[in-house]
Amino acid sequence: MSDEPMIENHTYDQIEIGQTASITRTLCEQDIQLFALVSGDVNPAHLDTSYAATDIFHRVIAHGMWGGGLISAVLGTELPGPGTIYLNQSLRFTRPVGLGDTITTSVTVAEKRDHHNILFDCRCVNQDGDDVITGQAEVKAPTEKIRRPRIALPDVHIRDHDGYRRLIERTEGQGAVATAVAHPCSAAAITAAIEAAEAGLIVPILIGPETRVRKAAEEAAKDISGFQLIDAAHSHDAAAKAVALIRSGEAKLLMKGSLHTDELMGAVVASATGLRTERRISHAYVMDVPDHPTPLIITDAAINIAPTLEGKADIIRNAIDLAHVIGIEQPRVAILAAVETVIPAMQSTLDAAALCKMADRGQITGGILDGPLAFDNAISEAAAKEKGIISPVAGKAEILVVPNLEAGNMLAKQLTFLGGADAAGVVLGARVPIILTSRADSLRTRLASCAVAFLLARAATKATPGLLEAQGA
Structure with a gap:
């Protein structure tokens, strides 16, 4: 039997109201640098470490990219998983996120709708249990079962000068x-x-x-x-x-x-x-x-x-x-x-x-x-x-x-x-x-x-x- 890590989805029919999934991630400086590279946002307030850490990422997170990315990661890899199509989201950013903060992102099935659409309650909390993002996301759930090897992410190095x-x-x-x-x-x-x-x-x-x-x-x-x-x-x-x-x-x-x-x-x-x-x-x-x-x-x-x-x-x-x-x-x-x-x-x-x-x-x-x-x-x-x-x-x-x-x-x-x-x-x-x-x-x-x-x-x-x-x- 192969020890290769696998990724498996949950089809629309398998998903139940109240079902939940989560991931945890700690924000590091490279996350901010990668955000700037992907988005083109090189505002010094986002990248200059002379700013207070909480101020740095409070502004970045307001764009929704990192917070939305965490939620998207749960929906795309955990629940429902591969085959999910993201339709829309409504998120509120209630507290700044700083370097070193550990964020747990969870999604919970709130409603199963027609056409295989599912509404999820979304929540991100920091290491102190404080809400930093709340809201909802709607996706189209997969109808076919998918199980395949989990793709290993490439090593990314930010060149430090x-x-x-x-x-x-x-x-x-x-x-x-x-x-x-x-x-x-x-x-x-x-x-x-x-x-x-x-x-x-x-x-x-x-x-x-x-x-x-x-x-x-x-x-x-x-x-x-x-x-x-x-x-x-x-x-x-x-x-x-x-x-x-x-x-x-x-x-x-x-x-x-x-x-x-x-x-x-x-x-x-x-x-x-x-x-x-x-x-x-x-x-x-x-x-x-x-x-x-x-x-x-x-x-x-x-x-x-x-x-x-x-x-x-x-x-x-x-x-x-x-x-x-x-x-x-x-x-x-x-x-x-x-x-x-x-x-x-x-x-x-x-x-x-x-x-x-x-x-x-x-x-x-x-x-x-x-x-x-x-x-x-x-x-x-x-x-x-x-x-x-x-x-x-x-x-x-x-x-x-x-x-x-x-x-x-x-x-x-x-x-x-x-x-x-x-x-x-x-x-x-x-x-x-x-x-x-x-x-x-x-x-x-x-x-x-x-x-x-x-x-x-x-x-x-x-x-x-x-x-x-x-x-x-």
Whole structure:
């Protein structure tokens, strides 16, 4: 005999006056999110958890969709069951429903009518026994017996992007940072800068050909009259002038506009006039991956094509500093390779082993390093356990150090386009953080990129007051 759960209906002739059925369900936040997806109702009062829980769903339930859905579920699956046709309903919403409330929905046969129609009394009560919905529903009951396997509902996952929200919250109350925006000559570049200003993160100084910058602002429908605008002959000139503002101390952040990254970085790494420090410059993505408990820092995916062992050491130091700033006190650093064992023919595994020994000897501090680790072993505790890897990093990595730019770029884009992740990018190791945004970035991602750079700049100022001004000399 099969143990498969079955669903069976009650035909019109089998149903008796007073017969009843019920289901119980607890309201969770995902119910509200799914309601918004199905109905298109994205009113902040329904979705913003800063509202009182009872107020949130009192308004949602007034639409009748969730309450009516509970009643429909009883009628369609329990009594009468499969084959039921819903005709009409009259419901009263007497009390708000809040997150965590457990609702028991029951239907009771009140009247059997002609043409196989049945009138049901409907009632929904909360965990305290208080009525939240009362009323009646009329259905056409099935006339043929149906018994079939109960269909299992698919797993539905709401992608959680709270990571960036928490990141941006860390910047509140600290004051905006003067930011040199190099060549903002497209609507996307202007929009990114102004949105960050509106969020209280930056005070943009716009640097580029004046006519082109103003035209871009018109296309973006953004008012730039309140911001300083410095004319530049072309994109290379804009990059040079933006870097000069950093050196003079007039700006504490550098933001890429619509010029190529190579053009901006050319001005940054110039030996006499650039922004180099003793550290190698590197790029990091702060990835907000749905359902992953912590941010993932992936480095380097944009600057260093094939870094040497020395370069990788600086890339790791930069990433550890970034992790500290975003609230990870002792980041777990996984040095990635295709395998988790040292193989002399694979340089990435040799580098990983050497980097771990450098950390053991105090040459790299502030984090816990392990490698080589394959990606699955770095991210999944189950995969690490299956391979017999005993490590404080395996399965819990917060920083992923890739062997080269191609691997990092592909990994970040796979997480973005297949995993639904967001990638906030920042350049590290220069005198100031450098904000890199893309035209394809969402508002949340653009603001997160600015927030990361903001926190780095504030941390540097607190650690060494006056440093930027001194370095700019």
